[in-house]
Amino acid sequence: MSRSIRVAACSPDVRVGELSSNLERIRDAVSAAASAGARLIVLPELATSGYVFRDQDEARAVAMTRGDERWSMIQDALPADAVAVVGYCERDGSDLFNTAAVLTRTTRIGDYRKSHLWGAERSIFQSGDSAGAVFDTAVGRLGVAICYDNEFPEVPRKIALAGAELLALPVNWPAVPRPEGERPPETIQAMAAARSSRLATVIADRSGTERGVEWTEGTTIIDEDGWIAAEPADGAAIATLTLRDMGDKSLPPHNDLFVDRRPDLY
Amino acid sequence: MSRSIRVAACSPDVRVGELSSNLERIRDAVSAAASAGARLIVLPELATSGYVFRDQDEARAVAMTRGDERWSMIQDALPADAVAVVGYCERDGSDLFNTAAVLTRTTRIGDYRKSHLWGAERSIFQSGDSAGAVFDTAVGRLGVAICYDNEFPEVPRKIALAGAELLALPVNWPAVPRPEGERPPETIQAMAAARSSRLATVIADRSGTERGVEWTEGTTIIDEDGWIAAEPADGAAIATLTLRDMGDKSLPPHNDLFVDRRPDLY
Numbered sequence: 205m206s207r208s209i210r211v212a213a214c215s216p217d218v219r220v221g222e223l224s225s226n227l228e229r230i231r232d233a234v235s236a237a238a239s240a241g242a243r244l245i246v247l248p249e250l251a252t253s254g255y256v257f258r259d260q261d262e263a264r265a266v267a268m269t270r271g272d273e274r275w276s277m278i279q280d281a282l283p284a285d286a287v288a289v290v291g292y293c294e295r296d297g298s299d300l301f302n303t304a305a306v307l308t309r310t311t312r313i314g315d316y317r318k319s320h321l322w323g324a325e326r327s328i329f330q331s332g333d334s335a336g337a338v339f340d341t342a343v344g345r346l347g348v349a350i351c352y353d354n355e356f357p358e359v360p361r362k363i364a365l366a367g368a369e370l371l372a373l374p375v376n377w378p379a380v381p382r383p384e385g386e387r388p389p390e391t392i393q394a395m396a397a398a399r400s401s402r403l404a405t406v407i408a409d410r411s412g413t414e415r416g417v418e419w420t421e422g423t424t425i426i427d428e429d430g431w432i433a434a435e436p437a438d439g440a441a442i443a444t445l446t447l448r449d450m451g452d453k454s455l456p457p458h459n460d461l462f463v464d465r466r467p468d469l470y
Numbered sequence: 471m472s473r474s475i476r477v478a479a480c481s482p483d484v485r486v487g488e489l490s491s492n493l494e495r496i497r498d499a500v501s502a503a504a505s506a507g508a509r510l511i512v513l514p515e516l517a518t519s520g521y522v523f524r525d526q527d528e529a530r531a532v533a534m535t536r537g538d539e540r541w542s543m544i545q546d547a548l549p550a551d552a553v554a555v556v557g558y559c560e561r562d563g564s565d566l567f568n569t570a571a572v573l574t575r576t577t578r579i580g581d582y583r584k585s586h587l588w589g590a591e592r593s594i595f596q597s598g599d600s601a602g603a604v605f606d607t608a609v610g611r612l613g614v615a616i617c618y619d620n621e622f623p624e625v626p627r628k629i630a631l632a633g634a635e636l637l638a639l640p641v642n643w644p645a646v647p648r649p650e651g652e653r654p655p656e657t658i659q660a661m662a663a664a665r666s667s668r669l670a671t672v673i674a675d676r677s678g679t680e681r682g683v684e685w686t687e688g689t690t691i692i693d694e695d696g697w698i699a700a701e702p703a704d705g706a707a708i709a710t711l712t713l714r715d716m717g718d719k720s721l722p723p724h725n726d727l728f729v730d731r732r733p734d735l736y
Contacts, residue, residue: 319732323724335735352725357623357666358736383697389665392696396662399655400623430658431649458589459618466585469601470624 205449212242213408214440215423220254223266234281244343246408249291249374256415263328267295282309287341291374299330314339318350336363344369351375364401371405377420388420399430471715478508479674480706481689486520489532500547510609512674515557515640522681529594533561548575553607557640565596580605584616602629610635617641630667637671643686654686665696670711
């Protein structure tokens, strides 16, 4: 048995420090993805704020709380049966976090705070206290991780073992060297993780450059066998994924990706 | 700081059930790789016996003990400073194991028994009781896993965390469907695992077919950044790998592949 779900990974034109106009562009991207039939819509890491902050003060100026009234701009653009995952700069008291909000039209399902901080992020953000998270949503049991999190094989594995049916992965991947003709290394890692755990993965990356940082433009949808289901066109990747029944990790006739694990030996 | 090591992954013409002639072909492959300067020489899984056994009796007929005198055929072909990793069908009392021997000219460094059994292997072999293994050798601290073992991300990770400087991976990969232009999925998983843990990986696969099973012909050398260093020509892949100092997992200026792990959260 299997089911289909239409998913989108959006890469709107995020501009560092421009919270209001970023929210408008996210809203427009969500509307367009919803019109194209997507019911899971993933936006990049720190999509509301941009990434390359000069200092913590600049990040604080574009941070949002979970209760910020402006979240409704994005939520109102969602159909009733859709879920959006949106990276943002979260303010909680005096602390800042690199967080992904999981939203529906009427509900804030939850928030996940990145727990593997890249580069200079430690000078801006506190670390989250879970390695990825899994939320029950209208589109299924949804895993969420952020960028560098997914380069630790423990993270997508843990999310899959927690019963996630697919993974939303907001990222800001700075371009790194790679041999000609090769995919970005982070994409290869996500393909491998997807296949190892039969965990379809929806990756929303940035495009262009920001303050001298060139983005990988790795927005990609990976199916549950680890293959590329869609790459971006017009700022979004959209695909209809076929997902086997939740928890079906069988490899007939003899094997099973999860049953064959040897947790006693790890 | 870094050092270089020349490695070979050999894919001799293994024939199921033909122990004596397989040993000769392994010896010749080891000699050729040594002549080409290789100091780590990896042979496929079950290279002495072939893979597609009709039943356990057939496997038992071509099994070897660790003390078998014929191991000297291979050892005598090794230069004094070289290490070979050879997959074989091991007999220990009444039990059979899918094992890799780690050999020098004068010493049997150790044996690793596959612990994640694929397909019908359970009807032939007992399972090993460790998830990969690490041996101190003349070419460095050497990880060993066998085929399906490496598709569990826990295994290469555990080997790397145990201090392996590189991974020898004997395999027999049956060809599976993949989109046109894509690498074999097992290669993608090995590239990702290599990059995640900075663990260069030397993969020796079969070629051709055996009793209707088509092999992937995935013999490949992967460097410690996860990129392809060599693919086979004339039955072997040979490359000179540059390895950073043992245990150096740093990603300057801010990160480190191992220090950034959050084992408290996994």
